[in-house]
Amino acid sequence: MAAPTLVRVTDLFDAEAMYDDDYLHFFASPRQRAEVATHGPVVPAGSSGQADAELAWRLLELRPDLNVLDLACGHGAMANQLAARGCRVTGLDSSTVFLDRARADADAAGLRVEYVAGDMRALPWTGHFDRIVNWSTAFGYFDDDTNRAVLSGIAAALRPGGRLAMDLDNLTAFLAAYCPSRVVAARDNGDMLVDRYHLDAVTGRFEAERTVVRDGRARKLTFVKRLFGFPELRDWLLGAGFATVHGFGEDGKPLTADHRRMVVVAALPED
Numbered sequence: 534m535a536a537p538t539l540v541r542v543t544d545l546f547d548a549e550a551m552y553d554d555d556y557l558h559f560f561a562s563p564r565q566r567a568e569v570a571t572h573g574p575v576v577p578a579g580s581s582g583q584a585d586a587e588l589a590w591r592l593l594e595l596r597p598d599l600n601v602l603d604l605a606c607g608h609g610a611m612a613n614q615l616a617a618r619g620c621r622v623t624g625l626d627s628s629t630v631f632l633d634r635a636r637a638d639a640d641a642a643g644l645r646v647e648y649v650a651g652d653m654r655a656l657p658w659t660g661h662f663d664r665i666v667n668w669s670t671a672f673g674y675f676d677d678d679t680n681r682a683v684l685s686g687i688a689a690a691l692r693p694g695g696r697l698a699m700d701l702d703n704l705t706a707f708l709a710a711y712c713p714s715r716v717v718a719a720r721d722n723g724d725m726l727v728d729r730y731h732l733d734a735v736t737g738r739f740e741a742e743r744t745v746v747r748d749g750r751a752r753k754l755t756f757v758k759r760l761f762g763f764p765e766l767r768d769w770l771l772g773a774g775f776a777t778v779h780g781f782g783e784d785g786k787p788l789t790a791d792h793r794r795m796v797v798v799a800a801l802p803e804d
């Protein structure tokens with residue numbers, strides 16, 4: 534029997550079961566009701582990724598023709614927007630269901646994006662990208678050594694002077710709004726997502742047991758995310774080789790405790 538790879542050993546949850554067609558059904562469908570309470574890694578209702586792309590454009594000083602990687606690009610909401618603005622975009626994700634949707638949307642809009650199936654723990658590029666975006670809490674899925682190794686892989690994939698923007702939950706606002714169980718999404722036909730949460734003070738992780746109810750059938754899955762306050766992630770990024778790290782909110786202004794999102798922008802030294 535083949536020896537298990539490191540990738541499997543460090544998995545804390547089954548990402549394939551989590552990021553599947555059900556996820557797209559609830560979070561990437563125009564029929565999602567905007568007012569439904571949501572928490573965490575949520576693609577907003579019917580989002581075209583336009584507001585997120587605008588924010589990334591501004592904070593990363595993006596320009597047409599820059600080489601951009603959308604790391605854990607999901608169904609391509611951000612990647613397709615950046616391609617529409619003229620960037621040369623690559624999108625990497627581990628979910629083939631999401632990548633299929635991303636390619637279909639790009640084709641329908643006449644956009645060129647290179648969508649690549651891959652694992653953020655083994656990025657196949659060195660010194661290649663001008664910018665990397667990592668959006669909607671798409672970081673922190675592994676044990677801390679592996680999470681840090683992902684940041685080192687990101688730094689290696691950027692050219693000298695390259696920049697990274699990561700969009701994550703803002704810890705202070707996340708904790709202020711914390712509720713141990715909630716209906717995350719509900720559709721008029723009775724489909725819904727119901728989560729039960731556990732905060733682990735020792736690992737800094739947020740653990741969720743999710744019940745997916747769709748077409749009268751229920752299934753359960755679990756997922757885990759590392760929560761970060763800004764100073765901790767800043768220090769991890771500095772440890773991975775970035776020279777400067779700044780925090781912003783979802784409005785692009787300097788990060789405050791009340792911001793819902795934390796957008797961390799880091800730049801590598803020029804040489």
Ligand SMILES: C[S@@+](CC[C@H](N)C(=O)[O-])C[C@H]1O[C@@H](n2cnc3c(N)ncnc32)[C@H](O)[C@@H]1O
Nearest residue numbers: 548552574605606607626627628652653668669
């Ligand atoms: C919360 S979603 C965010 C997707 C996208 N960035 C967005 O803004 O819509 C997290 C994404 O991480 C991807 N993912 C999970 N584990 C991964 C891994 N090991 N390597 C690459 N992508 C991964 C999932 O498939 C999913 O698309």
